[in-house]
Amino acid sequence: MDLAGLVRVNAPPRPPKRRRLRAPLEPGLPAIDAAEDDPRSGLHKLRRRSPGGNADAATADRPAAGGDIPPATMPAQPRYAELHCLSNFSFQRGASSAIELFERARKLGYAALAITDECSLAGIVRALQAAEESGVRLVVGSEVQLEDGPRMVLLAANEDGYSDLCRLITTGRRCSAKGEYRLARADAERLGDGVLVLWVPGDAANDDDHAAWVARRFAGRAWLAIERHRGNGDDARFEQLRALAERHALTPVAAGGVHMHVRRRRALQDVMTAIRLGCTVAEAGHALFPNGERHLRRIDDLATLYPAGMLAETLRIAARCKLDLRKLNYRYPRELVPEGLDAITHLRALTWQGAARHWPQRIPEAVRIQVEKELALIEKLRYEHFFLTVEEIVSWARAQEPPILCQGRGSSANSAVCYCLGITAVNPDNGNLLFERFLSEERNEPPDIDVDFEHERREEVIQHIFGKYGRERAALAATVISYRSKSAIRDVGRALGVPDDQIDALGGMFSRVRSGQPFETVLREQGFDPSSPVLRKLFTLAAELRGFPRHLSQHVGGFVISERPLHHLVPVENAAMPERTIIQWDKDDLEEMRLLKVDVLALGMLTCIRKCLDLLHRHGLWRHPYHGARPALHDIPQGEDRGDGHIDAVYDMICRADTIGVFQIESRAQMSMLPRLQPRTFYDLVVEVAIVRPGPIQGDMVHPYLRRRKGLEPIDYPQSRFERESGSGGSKVRDALERTLGVPIFQEQVMKLIQVVAGFTPGEADQLRRAMAAWKRRGGLGHFHDRIRDGMIERGYEEAYFERIFQQIQGFGEYGFPESHAASFALLAWASSWLKCHHPAAFTCALLNSQPMGFYQPSQLIQDARAHGVRVLPVDVAASEWDCTLVPLPAAAVVHGMDPIALRLGFRQVRGMSEGLAARLVAARRQRAFADVDDMTRRAAVTAAERARLADAGALQSLSGHRYRARWDSAGAEIPLPVLAAAALQEQAVELREPSVREDVLTDYATLGLSLDGHPLALVRAELSRRRVSPARITLDAVNRGRSLRCAGLVTVRQHPGTAKGVTFVTLEDETGIVNVVVWRALAERQHRVLLEATVMAVDGVLEASDGVHHLIARRLHDYSMLLPELAFASRDFH
Secondary structure, three states: OOOOHOOOOOOOOOOOEEEEEOOOOOOOOOOOOHHHHHOOHHHHHHHOOOOOOOHHHHHHOOOOOOOOOOOOOOOOOOOOEEEEEEEOOOOOOOOHHHHHHHHHHHHHOOEEEEOOOOOOOOOOHHHHHHHHHHHEEEEEEEEEOOOOOOEEEEEEOHHHHHHHHHHHHHHHHHOOOOOOOOOHHHHOOOOOOOOEEHHHHHOOOHHHHHHHHHHOOOOOOEEEEEEEEEOOOOHHEEEEHHHHHHHOEEEEEOOOOOOOOOOOHHHHHHHHHHHHHOOOOOHHHHHHOOOOOOEEEEEEHHHOOOOOHHHHHHHHHHOOOOOOOOOOOOOOOOOOOOOOOOHHHHEEEEHHHHHHHHHHOOOOHHHHHHHHHHHHHHHHHHOOOHHHHHHHHHHHHHHOOOOOEEEEHHHHHHHHHHHOOOOOOOOOOOOOOHHHHOOOOOOOOOOOOEEEEEEEOHHHHHHHHHHHOOOEEEEEEEEEEEEOHHHHHHHHHHHHOOOOHHHHHOOHHHHHOOOOOOOOOHHHHHOOOOOOOOHHHHHHHHHHOOOEEEEEEEEEEEEEOOOHHHHHOOEEOOOOOOOEEEEEEEEHHHHOOOOOOEEEEEEEHHHHHHHHHHHHHHHHOOOOOOOOOOOOOOHHHOOOOOOOOHHHHHHHHOOOOOOOOOOOOHHHHHHHHHHHOOOHHHHHHHHHHHHHHHHHHOOOOHHHHHHHHHHOOOOOOOOOHHHHHHOOOOOHHHHHHHHHOOOOHOOOOHHHHHHHHHHHHHHHHHHHHHHHHHHHHOOOHHHHHHHHHHHHOOOOHHHHHHHHHHHHHHHHOOOOOOOHHHHHHHHHHHHHHHHHHHHHHHHHHHHHHOOOOOOOHHHHHHHHHOHHHHHHOOOOOOOOOOEEEEOOOOHHHHOOOOOOEEEOHHHOOOOOOOHHHHHHHHHHHHHOOOOOHHHHHHOOOHHHHHHHHHHOOOOOOHHHOOOOHHHHHHHOOOOOHHOOOOOOOOOOOOOOOOOOHHHHHHHHHHHHOOOOOOHHHOHHHHHHOOOOEOHHHHHHHHOOOOOEEEEEEEEEEEEOOOOHHHOOEEEEEEEEEEEEEEEHHHHHHOOOOHHOOOEEEEEEEEEEEOOOOOEEEEEEEEOOHHHOOOOOOOEEEEO
């Protein structure tokens, strides 16, 4: 393919516009005006005609099948059901979604449509939803290719047939690698009478053998499917197949082998074929379909190809398929109930036992009432077995040695029963939680319980579940990995033969587009011509492919558990990770089909907290009078600012935004909010966690809340006309919003508010919540707009208040937090804040040992720890272990008020070092200390490459001195042969100069990613001063507010939040601290290369300071990376 057009300056005229493709599903990929059927668009050249094919000649004189055909305008015609159709869940085969297929089938007047994805039911729930919306009946099936037999389309006639089909797909998938399947005739012969079989003939040489087997094995439920696609020899092949069917007493039936809803998707289908085969479209040859006939065709067109009897047979087959997916039988495991008890009795007993542990003196009456209410609803909806299962999982985790920390989050934290069972940690007696957000009779949907476990030990929990229930009854949910802009560009580009370097350049531009740079400008700067026909083909096809499913992956932790084997409900296949299996449905499918799921999730902060508590216990540092002997998460004091010095100190630290490493409140946005909000109570922390989210920000709720909190704005609770007339002074709005000063911050508050001001039922309020979450993607708030307005006007509220409420509701569509979820996270935010404040060495040690996690790199964590007085010791083969450790300090070195310990860096900080080498070093050292590098080499079997890595990291300093000496000693050491092991070789000492500070610091960054000997910016401070660069600490001086400054530093973080309206946030770090930089869109566009590529950046800007928050508003950016060209440092960008 001629790709000159990609970079050609004098491009041909742009093709005429015919239609506008759908809007991009994500920022980055432009909508392209394209005329696919216009030869000038060049899209016809994407297909290489297969030899013998007549392309689209047979249909060229007929109207394109892609046009809309209202049923009312169609002439009288025979009816038809398409029984062989692939959706885009036949990955890289089907070129249309179920929505597109069913909508097209409706317009064409089809009676039914079978979705028969290859060895898969991954898309069948989406197909069910599309069928119900369109009114076209769904037939459930799957296409399979037998290794020793024919290609068949299998249709589920009833629930038994569906179960058999799921079991067959499971068999084929479980014995194969991820993404593949293997099935033989013997597997298919186990299919029961509930499966109808359509044999799709292929190679004529095997026709009779296949026909005889199909007719014999599936007598009375087998057909020969004849698919006519107007290719060469089509008429002759049709007659051969009719004769074949007659010879073997098989009824012939019409079928389409549909791969797309309209003909114009053919170019995309060709590209998908090339993607699947790993070649270009030009190389695909016979693998491409010879024409575009594999789409949903007009029934009158089909009537010219098939006798009426073959079309009528499709209806008879469809009529035999009576399966209703909505009636699938699903039951949760019941073996957790002790013999002699029923499930609700056992659940009640466990709940009240837990309540007694939480309130040993007396269970509060409000809690008792709430628990009884919840238990009654759980029994009524028959979810007691689900709650027992989750309770067993968390109880098992806590019973391990050491216990696995875990905590529920999400809507389940609204449940008093979950709290009593130990699933969640949010005390229902301390909050105003909304149980209906979690479980509602009106909504009648399965509850969703998310439980976080230590991220390094979650696998133990997962294997416990597999072991308890077996892989037949337990599996993880799937996650559908869909094409995004970058992946679509990559795969389409390769299929079109675009060179890899150009594909990489195109894909690499999307971060710039997200930063606000106009797409066409970025293209030109990279040497591309935006009007190039080839480039337009690529973007047009990529825009169509974007949003298509690419493959199935595993959910982060969503488990489906069943009383019967899962293959009665859904196929099961191998996950990419060993020892794991997944079902073919994702979380949305499970919710749609009302299957229960428990999310076994991983959270790094739980790992960090557990490791920190273990360190404190091991070193005897857990000595506060109200603490237990062996600390646990619940032993960390909870409290408010009421004179307790320990608690005061933690809140003081939080209010200063001194929260690097702290859970949830360590991000740039959170650290900017903390000095403004000044949290002094636990509920303030709950608000803090939730308020720095797109929902409250877009709904304009942040500034009103802050102003009201500071007394700068009156707190108002609007009254209805009837409340005003009554003169009572009461307000239902106050009841819903009083805790947040009249401003809705949480999802539950919106739900409560809409019930009291607009008369919504709890179920309707939850429907609104769901619509809020989806309205940006799907629309759908129009109905609620009128319903809310009418309800509020009817109840006497002003139009202006309605407009304000509705704006806030729309804001929540940008991701608003549930209060229960925020409260769960606030508990961990408080716990991690407490540990950082009172035990900074242990907390930093635990953070480093829990990597990767959190927001900051080890270098920033260590710099912050040293700023808090923590003494940090280097990696040393004579003292370090794999993990970082705590080292007791002599009394003379202890700082008053600090723990008497130092932090020793572990071998895990050395880049490229294996845990196995660390284990060998520690084991040898425990026998006796290393005498020198030779002794270490012999006893720990350290290779030359490993010695060099240790020497470069400075880990041999205690044995050899400085780095250069360590390198020399390492080069001379050898692992001796046994016969020479006792030989002592003496060598002439060599004098080597010590490395400079610059050499040490830069080598530290190259090998460790950090340095204890200095900061890279300190190495060039003299040059920076000459360039009038101020140190970072100057930005903290209030007297500099409004001044123009130039600051410089390592770029540690670049962020571009979706709520920032084109603003990019950059964090610079030097030896004195950090500078928070704000880069407005216009400057980002002008200087995007510096913004995105500089390792060391200088910024000319104006310092802004308010409420203890300091920002440098950038006016000009400078790339100073040339001052430290050897520096190995990578920032964290756009995460």
